[in-house]
Amino acid sequence: MADASVLAASGQSLEDDFFNPLSPEMIADPYPAYRRLREHAPVYWHQQLGAWLLTRFTDCQAVLRDSERFAADFRRVGIPTPETLLSLQTLDPPTHTPLRHLGLGALRSLDIDALTAELLARAETDLSALAGGGEFDFVRDFADSFTLTAMTSLLGVPGPAEDDTFHRLNADLDRSMDSGFDPDAEAAGIRARERFNALVESWLAHPPKQGVIAHLVEHEAEGGVSRDVLVNSVRAFFHAGFEVPSRFLSNAVAALLDHPDAFAALREGAPMGPAIEELIRFSGPVQALSRACTEDTSIGGKTVRRGEIVVALIGAANRDPGQFPDPDAIRVDRDPNPHLGFGRGSHSCLGSVIGRAEASAVMTAVVRHLPSLRRSGPAVPRPNATLRGLRSLPVAVN
Ligand code: HEM
Numbered sequence: 001m002a003d004a005s006v007l008a009a010s011g012q013s014l015e016d017d018f019f020n021p022l023s024p025e026m027i028a029d030p031y032p033a034y035r036r037l038r039e040h041a042p043v044y045w046h047q048q049l050g051a052w053l054l055t056r057f058t059d060c061q062a063v064l065r066d067s068e069r070f071a072a073d074f075r076r077v078g079i080p081t082p083e084t085l086l087s088l089q090t091l092d093p094p095t096h097t098p099l100r101h102l103g104l105g106a107l108r109s110l111d112i113d114a115l116t117a118e119l120l121a122r123a124e125t126d127l128s129a130l131a132g133g134g135e136f137d138f139v140r141d142f143a144d145s146f147t148l149t150a151m152t153s154l155l156g157v158p159g160p161a162e163d164d165t166f167h168r169l170n171a172d173l174d175r176s177m178d179s180g181f182d183p184d185a186e187a188a189g190i191r192a193r194e195r196f197n198a199l200v201e202s203w204l205a206h207p208p209k210q211g212v213i214a215h216l217v218e219h220e221a222e223g224g225v226s227r228d229v230l231v232n233s234v235r236a237f238f239h240a241g242f243e244v245p246s247r248f249l250s251n252a253v254a255a256l257l258d259h260p261d262a263f264a265a266l267r268e269g270a271p272m273g274p275a276i277e278e279l280i281r282f283s284g285p286v287q288a289l290s291r292a293c294t295e296d297t298s299i300g301g302k303t304v305r306r307g308e309i310v311v312a313l314i315g316a317a318n319r320d321p322g323q324f325p326d327p328d329a330i331r332v333d334r335d336p337n338p339h340l341g342f343g344r345g346s347h348s349c350l351g352s353v354i355g356r357a358e359a360s361a362v363m364t365a366v367v368r369h370l371p372s373l374r375r376s377g378p379a380v381p382r383p384n385a386t387l388r389g390l391r392s393l394p395v396a397v398n
Contacts, residue, residue, distance in 0.1 A: 019046060019053065021287075021385035022181050028381060030287065030388070031328070034316030043300040049180055051290070051309035052299070055316035057323035057340070059299055063291055063312050064344035067092050070291035070310060072347055077292045077307040084193045087232035089240075093346055098223025099233055103350050106215040110154065112353060119150060119361035127365045131397045135376050138393040143249040143362075144242075150358055151242040155234075156211020157203045169195050173239060177386040180290075180311075193235060200234045212237075241351050245358045247285035247382070247389025252276075252359065253366065254393055255283045255330060257375050262330040266367045275332040276359045277339060282330050284341035287315035288386045314340040315388065372398040 019037055020026060026033050037044055038055035046053050054060050063070045073092045075081050081090060088099045126146060130136040145162065152159040160166055169192040175182065176189020204227075207217040213234070220230055256263040256279075266275055289312045293304045304310060318339045319327040342349035349355065366373060377394035 019044070020181070022178060022383070026385065027383060030315060030385070031319055034313060034319060037313075038316055038320060043302045045302075046311075049309075049311075051180065051311050052302070052304055053311050053313055054299065055313050055320070056300065057317040057320040060289075060312035060314055060317040060340055061344055063299070063310055064289065064314075064340065064347070067346045069294050069297055071294050072096075072291060074292045074309075076294055079292060079307075082190055083228065084190055084197065084232060086229055087236045088350070089233075089236050089347065091229070096346060098225055099229065100346070100350070102216060102219060102223055102225060102230075103233070103237065105219060106212040107350070107353065109215045110212070112357065115154070115354075116357045116361065118153075119358055120364060122146070122149070123361045123365035124369060127362075128369045131370050135394065135396040138253055138395050139246070139250045139390050140392060143246045146362065147242040147246040147249070147358060150245070150354070151238060154211060154241070154354065155203065155213050155238065156208035157213055160199060170239075170243060174243065174382065174384045174387050178384055181385065193232075196235045196239065197231050200231050200238065204231065204234070237350070240349075241354065243387065244285050245355050247387055248280065248355065248359060249362055250379075250390035250393050251283035251285060251388065252279040252363065253373075253395075254375075254379055254390060255279060256366075257373065257395070259330045262332050263367075263373075265332045266363065267371050270332045272360050272364055272367075273356075274335060274337065276356055276363065277337045277341075278330055278332055278334045279359070279363075280341035281318045281324065281334070281337055281339035283388075284315065284318060284339070285387055285389050286341065286343070287388050288313050289343060289347075312340075314343070370397050374398075 019033055021030060034055055037053060042054070042056045043059060044053045054063065071077065071092055072090055073081070074090075076092065088096065088103060091099065123146065126142060130141055136142065148159060148162065172185070172188040172192040173196070175185040176192070179186040179189065203213050204217055207213050216230065216234065220227075256266070266272070291310050291312070293306055293308050293310055295306050297304050299310070318324070318341060321327050323338070324334070342352045342355070373395055375394065376396035379390050379394070380392040382389050382391045
């Protein structure tokens with residue numbers, strides 16, 4: 001996703017008492033601060049960040065839909081972008097279009113029903129085995145490896161060694177998404193991306209016979225996509241494809257454990273599809289999407305100038321009472337539910353069908369096999385604001 005890293009353009013160290021997403025309070029629970037902002041300053045110029053923060057649903061949706069006036073490619077307003085960041089996520093139409101088609105074609109070549117059945121079988125086996133031990137960590141023992149395996153099998157490649165280096169590179173990359181608030185994080189994020197690119201290059205050099213990589217290599221010449229941008233885009237796809245769903249699964253299970261009525265409704269047979277959408281609205285992992293304004297425009301009565309950065313706080317938009325009645329409640333049958341958890345417009349989530357399939361498989365397995373699931377210790381949040389999730393979620397079954 002076009003992350004907040006590019007917000008480091010201001011180059012300042014940032015402290016804003018009114019809104020500091022890296023403060024321990026906001027890392028633990030950003031929603032009260034989002035509410036304050038939406039109620040008092042829904043289009044807020046964050047002085048130290050040098051960017052506009054949007055918290056209303058309608059403003060966030062309008063910005064994400066308008067790639068003419070709100071660019072994911074910051075070079076359109078003269079902000080330089082390191083080569084390694086140029087990917088599907090940071091290019092705009094028309095350059096973005098062939099890449100998007102290539103990615104969509106690769107996903108359409110997969111048998112999603114078979115994939116969904118496989119995911120469910122694996123979630124059931126893994127979670128039943130963990131439940132046999134009584135206590136486990138939902139993130140460390142399950143979600144992280146479940147989503148990484150799902151992603152590598154989708155790509156058709158062997159899983160990378162899940163060693164300390166791999167975990168550190170992921171942590172560096174995640175942290176760099178907040179570098180607007182933590183400028184020191186940017187350089188390590190670039191280095192991590194370069195290391196992941198080496199892995200992607202090895203996959204493309206020796207493509208498997210099946211899966212997403214096989215499709216991409218077979219069709220890459222068709223849209224005139226350059227190899228460098230393809231490598232960056234596969235890296236972005238790979239990273240988004242396992243980190244984001246793992247964050248989502250941890251947030252969703254924690255939310256269900258804190259809302260026993262919602263968990264009970266699922267155990268009693270409430271349909272899983274709308275429940276997944278509601279959990280993405282309620283505690284989606286992606287909190288912020290950044291765009292650069294390409295021409296002077298007005299948002300909520302404020303003039304936003306060409307070259308200024310606008311941050312759509314989709315985590316806040318998804319709790320906007322103007323759009324979602326009773327926004328701080330989980331209604332597993334909420335309908336309509338036009339949440340922005342998968343984004344909107346030309347950059348909306350390419351892998352949403354996979355994210356939904358993974359979530360549905362895991363939640364179904366939880367409801368079927370772990371009906372007595374409860375917390376067994378304090379959860380530990382990841383220290384990230386843009387990509388929100390848990391590092392540890394200790395749970396137990398009776
Ligand atoms: C619950 C799971 C997921 C959530 C909540 C999620 C959320 C998002 C969001 C909000 C965006 C928009 C970024 C922007 O506008 O700048 C996005 C883009 C993207 N997502 Fe996901 N995602 C999920 C799962 C996945 C999976 C499983 C994959 C890959 C299989 C994936 C691949 C991508 C890619 C490649 C983009 C960039 C699309 C583009 O810029 O054209 N995501 N995602």
